[in-house]
Amino acid sequence: MSAGLQTATDARTGKGQHDENFPVASHLIHPRNRGAILAFYNYVRAGDDVADHAGLSPERKIEMLDALADALTGKGGTDPSVEPLRRELDARGLPPTHALELLDAFRMDARKSRYADWDELIHYCRYSAMPVGRFVLDVHGEDPSRVWASSDAICAALQVLNHLQDCGKDFRTLDRVYIPAETLARHGATVEMLGAERASPELRAVFRELAERTLALLDDGKGLPGLIDDLRLSLEIAAIHRLAVVLTRGLLERDPLSEKVHHGKAAFALTALGGVLSTLVRRPFRSRAGAAQ
Known part of the structure; x- marks a missing residue:
């Protein structure tokens, strides 16, 4: 099956930025x-x-x-x-x-394909998610000492949120489980439960705990839009943060094995707009040249 794959491009699935769970360089940028x-x-x-x-x-x-x-x-x-x-x-x-x-x-x-505990999962996020936010901030000329820490928290949260939303598919198609073994054991859940059509009560408790920890990460990063000089980037991040909070709160009650966690496009847009508007209202005047461009 893989004999003809010579370069990374040969392995492409056709998935693009419009297929991602969160905006990639939307027109706010x-x-x-x-x-x-x-x-x-x-x-x-x-x-x-x-x-x-x-x-x-x-x-x-x-x-x-x-x-x-x-x-x-x-x-x-x-x-x-x-x-x-x-x-x-x-x-x-x-x-x-x-x-x-x-x-x-x-x-x-x-x-x-397995992670022992929360710290091990966050170590993975350090390489799988945090560099994305850091790159975007660097492209905009933002000060790493001021913005990287909050960005890291948001990016880790987005990664964990995606892992929770895709946990059933990842297990069934890739035999990959990002949910920490320690968390599964604490609630009496097993990896095999991820293959079911509906989450057991034990697995629902796992999802709730990880959703709460993800909300804590999002709370750590909530000040990021106000730290960014570039207005358009600030609004982009505010929209993504608002979407992430809403979706993570949904995982406190929803079952990602049997329910769609993401909202439809209209609700998605309205949620993002709420993040943009709230940031515009709270954002202090920026004197840096070009910040509002």
Whole structure:
């Protein structure tokens, strides 16, 4: 099945930014920065598709991810998903660090399918999610010392939320379980319960605990929009944060094995708009040149 897969592009699933659970460089982002974010997304998407490819051995996945890294850093090889990001990084004088850290997360996915406890899961999020927020902030010229910590909390929350929403599918199709074994055991639940059509009471208790911990992360990051100089980015993050809070609260009651957690497009847009408007009302005047552009 995998014999014809020579590069990461060959492993692409066709999934794009419009298929993600949260906006990727929506039109709130200034056009001068959207290209860099989309180039980053497409590079990362290529690596993610390699890590999730059912026809590739773990060893072959690592080889292909290493080739993606080498192409980005100029050590050898090339891939259609690489060149746009290389151009954006060169034009902005940015290092490839964040993209390479995401490849580390995909290497973890190739080798690892279970997580012992919450700390181990957050360690995974450090490489699978936090670099995304850091890259977007760096592209906008924001001060890392002021914004990275809050961004890290939000990005980790988004990652855990996605894991909870997709826990049944991940188990059935990839035999991958991000829900910590310690949390399952505490509530008398088992990994095998994730394969059921409906969550057991024990598994529902697991979902509620992890949703509460995710809400705590979102609370840690709630001040981020007010720390960002770029107004448009501030509004984008406010919308995403509001969506994440609403969806995570839903997991306190909803069963992701049998119920759709995400809202329809209209409700999704209204929720995001609420985040945008509340930020506009609270946001202090910014004197930095270009902040409102």
